[in-house]
Amino acid sequence: MIRTLLSAALGAALVATPASAQDAAADLETAAAAWVQPSNAERFRVLTEQLTAAGLDYEVQAFEGGNGRTGPLEGRNVVVTIGRGPVDIVLTAHYDAVPLEGGFSQGIVDNAGSVLAMMQAAVRLRETSAAEPFPYRYVFVFTDQEELGLIGARKWLESADRSRIAAVINADVAAYGDTVMYGENNGEQSAGLLRALRLQCAERAVTCVGFPVYPPSDDRVFSAAGLPVLSLGTQDAIGAHQMWLAFNGGETPGLREGFVPPVFQRIHSTGDVLDLFEGEDVARFGAFIADLALRIAIDHAAGG
Numbered sequence: 287m288i289r290t291l292l293s294a295a296l297g298a299a300l301v302a303t304p305a306s307a308q309d310a311a312a313d314l315e316t317a318a319a320a321w322v323q324p325s326n327a328e329r330f331r332v333l334t335e336q337l338t339a340a341g342l343d344y345e346v347q348a349f350e351g352g353n354g355r356t357g358p359l360e361g362r363n364v365v366v367t368i369g370r371g372p373v374d375i376v377l378t379a380h381y382d383a384v385p386l387e388g389g390f391s392q393g394i395v396d397n398a399g400s401v402l403a404m405m406q407a408a409v410r411l412r413e414t415s416a417a418e419p420f421p422y423r424y425v426f427v428f429t430d431q432e433e434l435g436l437i438g439a440r441k442w443l444e445s446a447d448r449s450r451i452a453a454v455i456n457a458d459v460a461a462y463g464d465t466v467m468y469g470e471n472n473g474e475q476s477a478g479l480l481r482a483l484r485l486q487c488a489e490r491a492v493t494c495v496g497f498p499v500y501p502p503s504d505d506r507v508f509s510a511a512g513l514p515v516l517s518l519g520t521q522d523a524i525g526a527h528q529m530w531l532a533f534n535g536g537e538t539p540g541l542r543e544g545f546v547p548p549v550f551q552r553i554h555s556t557g558d559v560l561d562l563f564e565g566e567d568v569a570r571f572g573a574f575i576a577d578l579a580l581r582i583a584i585d586h587a588a589g590g
């Protein structure tokens with residue numbers, strides 16, 4: 287019964303009018319522009335202001351972070367909890383960007399795009415949870431200091447009740463493109479989540495590319511702790527395939543000598559800029575994440 291009701295709610299939620307889809311994309315472009323900032327302190331301000339504007343209550347968790355390079359440095363994770371119940375689906379995206387020699391990355395692809403997609407997902411799950419209460423919490427953790435060594439995620443998990451966590455979905459590198467990339471290297475415990483993801487890709491006719499080797503992000507903190515976790519990103523189709531080859535093509539990837547996939551020329555550089563941001567793609571990805579989280583909750587409730 288729960289499944290039927292939720293499926294109906296999910297179906298209704300998927301029917302967006304073209305006008306509202308265009309509005310959402312335009313709003314996201316405006317929101318993305320605010321992320322061009324000179325420091326992570328400013329990015330924190332933008333994040334909390336945008337959460338407030340979206341009506342999403344948040345909690346700030348300060349921690350002692352930093353690494354050998356920075357020395358001790360206070361960090362701040364920002365947590366938004368949707369719904370209530372004894373089981374958590376955790377959704378993570380880091381909001382910090384990389385300080386560069388003589389400047390600061392705009393950090394749009396890495397990782398304002400994912401943060402904005404997660405905010406979209408939170409709003410969507412709030413609507414779904416209100417329409418059809420379901421005893422699961424969606425805990426969005428916007429992490430700090432990922433770029434310093436996954437520090438924010440580690441600090442959050444240290445203080446979290448792990449026994450509540452059924453699944454973790456991480457998003458990193460997502461500001462454009464309709465191809466969803468995902469890692470297949472987060473342990474046996476993540477097999478059920480991979481199945482749910484692949485089913486959703488098939489049912490929605492979304493092109494999803496699985497990476498046996500996928501670059502690390504905050505997901506590694508959770509898989510190292512034995513928790514089931516998915517790590518997702520988006521790109522255009524060609525970029526996703528080039529990246530797949532670079533990481534998984536072995537000795538003869540078919541890429542020309544010295545070829546660096548465009549996304550790796552962009553992130554962690556002055557090339558990760560606002561111009562790359564595509565509101566429509568990020569809106570679509572946000573909806574995809576929300577529906578995936580709901581699907582995983584339903585599967586979990588059914589004992590899957």
Ligand SMILES: [Zn+2]
Nearest residue numbers: 396397458459
């Ligand atoms: Zn990143």
